[in-house]
Amino acid sequence: MINYNGNLTDNTNLTLEQNRGFLYGDAVFETLKVIDGKILFAEDHYFRLMASMRIIRMEIPMYFTMEYMEEQVKALTENLEISASARARVTFFRKRGGLYLPTTNDAEFIITAEAIAEPLYSLNEDTYEVDLFKDFYVTKQLLSTLKTTNKMVQITGSIFAYENGLNNCLLINDDKNVIEALQGNIFMLKGNKLVTPPITDGCLNGIMRKQILSIARKTEGIEVSEESISPFDLQKADEIFITNVIKGIQPITKYRKKEYGNALASELIKKLNVLIRLG
CATH class of the missing domain: 3.30.470.10 (Aminotransferase class 4, branched-chain amino acid transferase, N-terminal domain)
Incomplete structure (x- = not known):
């Protein structure tokens, strides 16, 4: 039906x-x-x-x-x-x-x-490994920020992830900056600074991205910034997580040889669920 x-x-x-x-x-x-x-x-x-x-x-x-x-x-x-x-x-x-x-x-x-099984969002603490998908890239233009049915980069990237035993891949734009995951926006925490790529880099104008930015800006001790992320920046991060409306927040546990925590992701999920209950 x-x-x-x-x-x-x-x-x-x-x-x-x-x-x-x-x-x-x-x-x-x-x-x-x-x-x-x-x-x-x-x-x-x-x-x-x-x-x-x-x-x-x-x-x-x-x-x-x-x-x-x-x-x-x-x-x-x-x-x-x-x-x-x-x-x-x-x-x-x-x-x-x-x-x-x-x-x-x-x-x-x-x-x-x-x-779907779970009404509210929960923290997935299972191993979640990603790598860069470099076969194709996302162009820095307005159309890249829309949810259209032109998704060949995401489809071929998903096949690449499956063939290489990865849980996800990170996409890059024509400046070779990291802009998002295959099915969600990306956030990176280094120290007390939480960074996500700006829409002008070509990432999806995500609904959950907007919610997390709003919640994070109200979280004590966290500085929030929208700026470009290079692959080298990922190696220096303390946390990296992916956001979308269905899953909420998915922490990345491993990128190449670097492993990450999930303390902020866990805190943000709790605040996100409070927001939903109040709504």
């Missing part, structure tokens, strides 16, 4: 060979975490989705308000009988027609959802 343009259905009757999301990656999406029918950080997700659609010249349906998005996600999770926590995805794609130049900028959407 999915939600297609506001209708719950088992079959969209879309023809794959004419779908622009399939043919050209002409689509943007949001991955949402839903707890008890409520989307976490719904406003941030909604406005990022709307901004992404505007940037790629996709027409936003007048009826697609934030309240409408929340209603449609809730209707789907209830129909699927997901009572606790869900991972949902809202994907907008331009209607069929045209080649690189579309015949219309009107868009359609699909919402999918599946149950």
Whole structure:
């Protein structure tokens, strides 16, 4: 069961060979975490989705308000009988027609959802090893900061990680600076200074990135900075962790020969869960 343009259905009757999301990656999406029918950080997700659609010249349906998005996600999770926590995805794609130049900028959407185990975030203390993925890089441009369906760097990087027994890989931009992990933003702690790459370096404008920056800036004894991170900087860090909406915070335990702690990551997860309960 999915939600297609506001209708719950088992079959969209879309023809794959004419779908622009399939043919050209002409689509943007949001991955949402839903707890008890409520989307976490719904406003941030909604406005990022709307901004992404505007940037790629996709027409936003007048009826697609934030309240409408929340209603449609809730209707789907209830129909699927997901009572606790869900991972949902809202994907907008331009209607069929045209080649690189579309015949219309009107868009359609699909919402999918599946149950996930843990409503709140928890600290994963298992070994989590990463390395750089250097076969391809992410360009420093506005499109790199959006969640589009053009994800070949992340796909080939994921295959590289699997083939090399890694839990994840770190991506670099055309300046050879580290900008993010395969499926999340990256933070690095050195001493009392917490650093994450700026959006201008080409990293995803992450929703959880925004939450962690806000929480960290209110944490006593922590200096927060958005600045470029070189591969050499990673070797001098005390902690490195990855953030995304589904997992929350994932500490990295090993990069090459360097091993890391997770004290700040643990503290931030607790504060993140408090924020969710209050919300």
